[in-house]
Amino acid sequence: MKRSAYPALLGILFSGATLVLGQTQDAEVTGDHAECVFFGAKRAQFMTETMRAARGARASFSQETEEIVGRLGGLRETQQFVPGGSRTYANQKGSDANNLIDRHIFGVLQAKGVQPAARTSDYEFIRRASLDLTGRVPKPERVTAFVSDSDPDKRAKYVDELLASPEWVDKWAMFFGDLFKNTDQIRATGTLRRAEGREAFYSWIVKSLQDGKPYNKMAFELIAAEGANSWTQGELNWQIGNRTTGGPAQDNFDQMASSTAETFLGNAHFNCIVCHNGRGHLDTLSLWGKNSSRMHGYGFAAFFSQTNMVQQDRAARPDPNIYYWGLTTVRTGTYALNTTTGNRPPRQPVGSTRVVAPAYPFGDGAGPNAGEPLRTAAARLVTTDFNFSRAAVNYIWKELMVRGLVEPVNQMDPERLDPDNPPPAPWTLQPSNAALLRDLAQDFIDNGYNLKSLMRRIATSDAYQLSARYDGQWDPTWESLHARRLVKRLWAEEVYDAIAQTSNMPGPVVMTTSTRVPNGPVADTRTVQWAMQTTSPASRGGAAAFLNPFYPGDREDTERRRDGSDQQALTLMNNAFVMNRTRSATVAGQDTLLKKHINKTDRELIDNLYLTVLSRLPNESERATAAGALTSGNRSQAAENLLWSLYNKVDFFFNY
Numbered sequence: 001m002k003r004s005a006y007p008a009l010l011g012i013l014f015s016g017a018t019l020v021l022g023q024t025q026d027a028e029v030t031g032d033h034a035e036c037v038f039f040g041a042k043r044a045q046f047m048t049e050t051m052r053a054a055r056g057a058r059a060s061f062s063q064e065t066e067e068i069v070g071r072l073g074g075l076r077e078t079q080q081f082v083p084g085g086s087r088t089y090a091n092q093k094g095s096d097a098n099n100l101i102d103r104h105i106f107g108v109l110q111a112k113g114v115q116p117a118a119r120t121s122d123y124e125f126i127r128r129a130s131l132d133l134t135g136r137v138p139k140p141e142r143v144t145a146f147v148s149d150s151d152p153d154k155r156a157k158y159v160d161e162l163l164a165s166p167e168w169v170d171k172w173a174m175f176f177g178d179l180f181k182n183t184d185q186i187r188a189t190g191t192l193r194r195a196e197g198r199e200a201f202y203s204w205i206v207k208s209l210q211d212g213k214p215y216n217k218m219a220f221e222l223i224a225a226e227g228a229n230s231w232t233q234g235e236l237n238w239q240i241g242n243r244t245t246g247g248p249a250q251d252n253f254d255q256m257a258s259s260t261a262e263t264f265l266g267n268a269h270f271n272c273i274v275c276h277n278g279r280g281h282l283d284t285l286s287l288w289g290k291n292s293s294r295m296h297g298y299g300f301a302a303f304f305s306q307t308n309m310v311q312q313d314r315a316a317r318p319d320p321n322i323y324y325w326g327l328t329t330v331r332t333g334t335y336a337l338n339t340t341t342g343n344r345p346p347r348q349p350v351g352s353t354r355v356v357a358p359a360y361p362f363g364d365g366a367g368p369n370a371g372e373p374l375r376t377a378a379a380r381l382v383t384t385d386f387n388f389s390r391a392a393v394n395y396i397w398k399e400l401m402v403r404g405l406v407e408p409v410n411q412m413d414p415e416r417l418d419p420d421n422p423p424p425a426p427w428t429l430q431p432s433n434a435a436l437l438r439d440l441a442q443d444f445i446d447n448g449y450n451l452k453s454l455m456r457r458i459a460t461s462d463a464y465q466l467s468a469r470y471d472g473q474w475d476p477t478w479e480s481l482h483a484r485r486l487v488k489r490l491w492a493e494e495v496y497d498a499i500a501q502t503s504n505m506p507g508p509v510v511m512t513t514s515t516r517v518p519n520g521p522v523a524d525t526r527t528v529q530w531a532m533q534t535t536s537p538a539s540r541g542g543a544a545a546f547l548n549p550f551y552p553g554d555r556e557d558t559e560r561r562r563d564g565s566d567q568q569a570l571t572l573m574n575n576a577f578v579m580n581r582t583r584s585a586t587v588a589g590q591d592t593l594l595k596k597h598i599n600k601t602d603r604e605l606i607d608n609l610y611l612t613v614l615s616r617l618p619n620e621s622e623r624a625t626a627a628g629a630l631t632s633g634n635r636s637q638a639a640e641n642l643l644w645s646l647y648n649k650v651d652f653f654f655n656y
Helices: 007-013 049-054 061-072 100-112 122-134 140-148 154-163 166-179 194-210 215-224 236-240 249-265 294-304 374-383 386-401 434-446 451-459 476-481 492-503 541-550 566-574 576-582 593-597 602-614 620-630 635-646
Strands: 307-313 323-329 509-512 525-528
Touching (some): 061 476, 100 434, 100 451, 100 476, 122 140, 122 154, 122 166, 122 451, 140 602, 154 166, 154 451, 194 236, 194 323, 215 249, 215 374, 236 307, 236 323, 249 294, 249 307, 249 374, 294 374, 386 434, 386 451, 434 451, 492 541, 492 576, 492 602, 509 541, 541 566, 593 602, 593 635, 602 620, 620 635
Antiparallel strands (some): 307 323, 509 525
16 A cells, blocks of 8 residues: 555644654652662652652643644534533532532632633543543444434443443453553562463452452452462462562562552552651652651561462472462561561661561551451551542542542552641642542442442543643643543553454454473463453563553553653554554455445545544544545545544544
8 A cells, every 4th residue: 555645635634643742761869778769760650740840851641631632633523412411410410429529620620710621522522431441442333323312311321331341341450450460470570470370360350340349359358368379369469479589588578568558558658668767768758758667667567477478389280390379377477677688678676676566557556456367457457548448549530530639649648648637838738639539539438449330430520521622721730620631642452452443353362371381282372352351461472563562561660651652653654453454345254444334425434434433523624635535546545545544643542
């Protein structure tokens, strides 16, 4: 296909399509303790937004939104509103509980004199909600039916439809796979879950979501997990991932405590105080951290001091190098201050204290109940901590609303979250809307830690349904107020699946699901139809060449990212996965998108391509340009070029 044959078409449809966002280097941070993670390779994670701004790093979601919206063009021509309005707003007015989010968001906007954006169109809403909740773009016939529907409750009903779909499970199994760091191996420690462990962990996550397991129960099971076989008991694999090598047992206990604090309480700063006192290191980052000592870190780590990880040789095909894991409790274990080697600074007696008793560091220092296993006690204390609910709400809020109420989401400061007990000056409340975070966390608890209930609360709010476009002059300082929709680039898996779905040419992914014995039979595999159904970034075989440029992360030391790059642009323009799906009638036996519409009128062809790929109709300028290209030269090739250009538009690979 000669992509240069239609410069006018590509010039308009592809103009500004591939956005390469500004890249910034990590800011220089120096300190006395080189072993502290704040001063190491991950130091950027610990920078506050103020620090980022002072160092010239662009941390603004609203700047990205302004850039993308400026490239979307005149899409307002396609907006259609049903008589009486199509939003949930009117219904929510009647109940303070249902209006929880909007009461806080619009109350603050009114108090600050900030005008919110208009509500988004039906075309944009159905695509936004579908991607946010299921990771898939809506099918064209569903878009048409939704836009034509005159039911004023249709948006809330559509949210319920998405939450009940199997695709919802796929999307959130990927999300929690990221959060819980499910992968085959942890290279830094040489810890091997292997494909069997990864698959078992994935199955546990999927079944938990399918069964509607409360989130506090999910967390409890991961923290307190005990069993003999990590290949059959999936929840064991989270603690196995916290294994630390090269030092004494206390290194393991410290890592379990640190991972628990970060994953379930959003407190990555805890990892600092198991190395040294917070004062002098966290003074500008965390009021809680500044006031915490290494003894507080020891106290929480002591809850994990009776944990034993044991390698078990595989019985079916014995091989000393291939094993699963057991996780048991040794009731005589203690946290002793007697180390001089390992991954953290020496642990030495403090006065007469040589063994540290378990003490929860995020409250009144509570310990285990009489006879209660220590990790069970840790799970109980964490999942009943109000900040556990705050952290969970903040994770989900960020995924659906782009910017967390506390940002970054793993930097929550326990002493700066409560609007009823604000911190002393010069400290300020950390959340952008502390009262909303408090009330939404309480609502999450009151609804039994139900993830779908939380997502429904957010996705049916008027705040969620605001447009990304903003009439008038936008002030970047309003970003944290959620006065408009903030855009985000699609996940790698969402881009892949959207191309496979809309082209009607599936892209099955073959994953290895077992460990091959040297000189033994070939390892087992499993084929899934969608990238969103893969169990980890390391399990994607040939699909990885397309997915990796979109920064899916590795679930170890590289986080999932949403920024752009030249490689993403080149992938969308040239990768065979895209090119093969822009053919019209050359795919034998496959009812592709182009093959289905190529013999229709020009207007029908153009409208169907736009509706299928972008979930909207073209505006008149886009339609005229496309029609002009179709009537000159080879029509089939022009149609292929049109489809290719749609896959390269910003409104395809951004969620707005």
